[in-house]
Amino acid sequence: MNKCCETSLIGRDLSRFDPMAIDQLDATARLEGMGKVVGLPDLHAGNGIAVGAAFWSPDRIWPHLVGSDIGCGMALWETSLPVRKFRVSQVDRRLQGLDDPWGGAMEAALSAAGLPANLASPSLGTIGGGNHFVEFQRIEDVLDTDRFAALNVKADRVWMMVHSGSRGLGQAILNEQLARTGKSGLMASEPEAKAYLLEHDQAVAWAVLNRRIIAQRFMDAIGVSGSGILDIVHNSVTPYDSGWLHRKGAAPADCGLVVIPGSRGDFSYLVEPVPDFAHKSLVSLAHGAGRKWSRNDAHARLSRRYKAADLQRTKLASHVICEDRRLIFEEAPEAYKDIAGIIADLEAAGLIRAIARLRPLLSYKTRRHD
Template identity: 30%
Template sequence: MDRSLLEKVGPFSWCIPQTGSMRVPAVIFADGALIDEMDDKVQQQLSNVARLPGIAKAAFAMPDAHWGYGFPIGGVAAFDPKQGGVVSAGGVGFDISCGVRLLTTTLTTLDIAQVNEALAHELSRGIPAGIGSRGRIVLDDDEMTQMLLGGARWAVEQGYGRHADLDRIEERGVMSGAEPNDVSEKARERQRHEMGTLGSGNHYLEVQRVDHIFDADVGRAFDLSMDQVVVMIHCGSRGLGHQVGTEYLREMALAAEECGLSLPDRELACAPIESELGKRYLGVMRAGINCAFANRQILTHLARRVFERFFPNADIDLLYDVSHNTCKEERHEIDGQMRELFVHRKGATRAFGPGSRDLPMDLAGVGQPVLIGGSMGTESYVLVGDKRSEQVALSSACHGAGRSMSRHQAARTWTGGSVKQELAERGIIIKSPSKRGIAEEAPGAYKDVGRIVRVAEDAGLARRVARLKPMICIKG
């Protein structure tokens, strides 16, 4: 990114000053190297977001920001309905409530070493992944409606997981305000065979080990210890979310003029929160969040079932489940005034610090687990919400590594076989039906996630708790 467009306003924050039709400034959290690496499109897209009606405080870009659709990936923006604020289908994205959850286990790397090949094989059989796979749960219309209303709670009531899991999911596993009846037939049809499926691309289920603890006290509170085995699941609302995103991007883009919105980019497709379209989207998008909650809950159940066959006495608990493609109604203090805002996080994670009323009781004094998925073969991180983040970026943090290389270039740079072999030499087993898919997801195609989380910590977004290294990766 061209530094001349920015003002450095802190050691790890850069400002795009409010000019022209921008209603607020834009802020990017990064060090010099990340800024230099960042696409100029991030600056353009973030400036465009700052032009949208009702935006509060600033448009933010996290350290892992890259070129997205309308909003940059890694973008955070909050809108005030009392000031004509908007909700944007583009600001949520196609994969509504895509997110990460982390399961802790009572196992160590020694336990896994004895069965790693067999465990990887059974996980690849037990977790439907990629195109051509279908979930074993097929919902009729009434069941689909109940799932879209009940989210992870619905899944637990159907026998997928435990009630204790719900406390460790944002919104306690159920997004209120969902309107399943407004979800189109097409979106329902697209989901019918996709409950409990992982998807493909950068989605995965990974068996990992705790490789480093940065904060022993918080590590204990999160039940994390050195050499412990954990399981990370990264996926979203599957076909239903993709179809909802498709339909509302189109409808909002076409309706913008009628709503009196002059969009600097069609992909910023949005509608006033108080409009019929805005309210309808929010109801459907919330149903999509419940779909993602239910999907990750079913996948958790499937993973536990495989582990139980190998380790019948192991405990597998949910540490936390975060979504990083959402719009949520939240209260934030801006210039000394509490305001009800609709906060879009597109490729960004909510990161509540200690004391937040949205945290489960046993984490209230510690802060929210913030889960950062790495790329296949590189480390992932557990962070904890930092109180400073509320002032810095409306309690938000990064979500992953972010690509540094296009899929096209990655597939021309590596072969699936060579990536698989190289990872095998490092003790990492990859299970995927597609060699090209593995090449496109090669670790070298992503930014250095370690640098991203270091900057997130230094910028006051969230603090590092533990580093996780992959052992087995199941990809679509």
């Protein structure tokens, strides 16, 4: 690692980190003006930039470290549906047309979110591809009974997690920025950086709105109501410690409760950051299990062993809706690390208190055929 930049890895066994991800993290640490870099337990190699990491600079902003899906994150909802009334086959039948454009009052929704009308898009209210999803869940275990009780939520309700971002908006912002300035860092005091931050903040707000609309569409489809528990952003740049904190696939440890999902065939965890130790990780946490295999590797390995239909049911007996035959292999549970190990790493570092563990019931990716 670059000795000019403070770097650290959060994990009990550092030998388990992917060497390619470490190389990418090291390359980022060598950027001129970089002050501190942290690799989180879910660290894995990305498209030139390690995912599952946080980067801090006293005076510079790098749009490419945030990436193309600005504002991507997780929302967690408690629905009004009792678990005892959840029927996978019934829910499956009702989840129709949700890849199609949202038919709601788009300009009014944008205005209510403080966004201009020119950000209207057919993508608003849709999940998108890649690792994005909506998942219905139930509480498997309450791990901290006092803290769970204080949240005033119900353990016998179906919960819903929404993972999506700013769709094509973030990609367009990054592409335009790279065309103007490349991957050079922007001095935060310069007009170019301020212009990027304005667009960035709009993309974050758009992504939050997108998750809210997605959640409402899914609840409407199955005839239930719900209340939002949290919404957190994984890809962003924000002011921190008199400088600028970039998160690339990292959950915030300074915004309240956090949900950390496993793969679609594994548990997810509702956790609370421990403020006393947040500085160790640049007030950031793992955002999920983290990939073990690349998308191409996952497809190559698993398509020889399974049929697509085999992956529609997981080891936890949950159901998967994914009619994209390539995506169902790329996003298979085997392609991801063990979420229990990730949580244990965060607990060992003193970064979180686990509140509850959630079991998947049904994961929705897409009904669009390839």
